[in-house]
Amino acid sequence: MSNIRYTQEFKEEAIRLIRNRAESVISLSKRLCATTNTLYRWDKESKIELI
Numbered sequence: 001m002s003n004i005r006y007t008q009e010f011k012e013e014a015i016r017l018i019r020n021r022a023e024s025v026i027s028l029s030k031r032l033c034a035t036t037n038t039l040y041r042w043d044k045e046s047k048i049e050l051i
Contacts, residue, residue, distance in 0.1 A: 004033075004034075006034065010032075011042050011046075012046075014028065014032055014034065014039055014042060015042055015043050015046050018039060018043050019043070025039050025040065
């Protein structure tokens with residue numbers, strides 16, 4: 001398993017795409033080369049930070 005580091009800007013853009021429902025998370029994960037679990041985790045963590 002690789003240990004890829006993503007920039008904060010990359011994560012924010014991925015979260016924006018998830019929330020805008022621009023495409024499915026599965027499709028996004030393939031296009032962005034990030035797992036679906038990673039994308040869901042970023043989304044969840046960003047919601048927690050807003051509280």
